[in-house]
Amino acid sequence: MNRYLKAVLGIVVLFAIGLVFYFMFSATYGDGLEKTMEESGIQEHGPVYTAPFAYGDDYFAALVAGLIGGGITFGIVYGYLRVARRKRSEAESNETP
Amino acid sequence: MHIPDGLMTPEAVAAGWLVALVTLAFCILKVNRRVDDKVIPFMAILAAGIFVAQMINFPVWGGTTGHLLGAALATILLGPYAAIIVISVILIIQCLVFGDGGLTALGLNITNMAVVGCLSSWLIFRPISRRSERAGVLLAAWTSVFVAAAITAAELTISYDVSGGAYGIVGTLSIPLMLGYHALIGIGEAVITSAIFIYLSKVAPDTLRMKIGKKETAS
Numbered sequence: 001m002n003r004y005l006k007a008v009l010g011i012v013v014l015f016a017i018g019l020v021f022y023f024m025f026s027a028t029y030g031d032g033l034e035k036t037m038e039e040s041g042i043q044e045h046g047p048v049y050t051a052p053f054a055y056g057d058d059y060f061a062a063l064v065a066g067l068i069g070g071g072i073t074f075g076i077v078y079g080y081l082r083v084a085r086r087k088r089s090e091a092e093s094n095e096t097p
Numbered sequence: 098m099h100i101p102d103g104l105m106t107p108e109a110v111a112a113g114w115l116v117a118l119v120t121l122a123f124c125i126l127k128v129n130r131r132v133d134d135k136v137i138p139f140m141a142i143l144a145a146g147i148f149v150a151q152m153i154n155f156p157v158w159g160g161t162t163g164h165l166l167g168a169a170l171a172t173i174l175l176g177p178y179a180a181i182i183v184i185s186v187i188l189i190i191q192c193l194v195f196g197d198g199g200l201t202a203l204g205l206n207i208t209n210m211a212v213v214g215c216l217s218s219w220l221i222f223r224p225i226s227r228r229s230e231r232a233g234v235l236l237a238a239w240t241s242v243f244v245a246a247a248i249t250a251a252e253l254t255i256s257y258d259v260s261g262g263a264y265g266i267v268g269t270l271s272i273p274l275m276l277g278y279h280a281l282i283g284i285g286e287a288v289i290t291s292a293i294f295i296y297l298s299k300v301a302p303d304t305l306r307m308k309i310g311k312k313e314t315a316s
Contacts, residue, residue, distance in 0.1 A: 015149040025155070032163060046102075049102075070146070
């Protein structure tokens with residue numbers, strides 16, 4: 001388990017450092033599709049659904065958003081795989097009584 | 098490359114949902130049959146890592162930025178079925194929790210970035226990695242971004258043509274712009290994916306053999 005804790009800490013540290021460079025160099029620019037839309041004169045429509053959170057416009061807001069999003073992603077993938085693993089064990093034990 | 102609401106024609110949106118849901122159901126069936134204890138924390142941490150990595154855009158050229166897609170990295174480490182699930186979960190959370198990508202376009206975003214991104218990188222990685230694993234990683238990562246962008250450009254073009262210009266972007270603009278920008282963004286993807294792969298091969302080589310879906314991983 002120790003190595004997984006190290007991996008999580010490594011990701012958090014790299015994310016915290018990477019965000020500094022993001023806000024220094026790229027936060028104001030769009031990605032490839034946004035740039036394509038901009039150069040084609042396409043206006044983005046309003047979203048049909050308003051999400052509860054945003055990525056944040058400053059360093060600390062983005063850091064917290066990333067940690068929340070990463071945590072939710074971890075929880076959903078972990079939870080799904082645990083359920084799948086338990087179902088697989090139950091199915092196998094039913095096959096070989 | 099997250100498509101917003103209202104950009105694509107309703108037919109393209111519906112087709113995106115169909116491809117995404119059918120593929121996801123197939124991948125869940127495959128992964129459910131093969132999942133074992135050792136892969137669970139690794140897959141969850143990798144998913145969280147790709148989520149935060151996607152938030153860090155790097156400058157590319159001409160006022161454009163790109164970020165890691167992670168489809169190739171997940172595919173190379175987990176195999177295509179688990180990778181499609183991981184990238185799809187990330188896209189669903191980005192959309193529902195952070196409003197990144199339109200809700201109606203979520204099916205198309207899953208199709209383009211998860212399904213196309215993972216399958217295209219797998220089709221490249223498998224044959225090339227038999228000769229050189231590192232070349233396979235490099236080319237698979239670049240291909241995943243470029244092919245996903247090409248499919249998105251095709252969807253933009255078809256949406257434009259089908260709707261008579263009400264949706265999408267005309268092909269003479271969407272195809273060269275999407276392919277040009279993403280050919281460059283793909284280089285960033287290839288560099289980052291290769292760096293992570295080389296790092297893992299040195300510090301945790303067992304993580305390179307955790308693919309779900311291969312018979313030998315079944316316990």
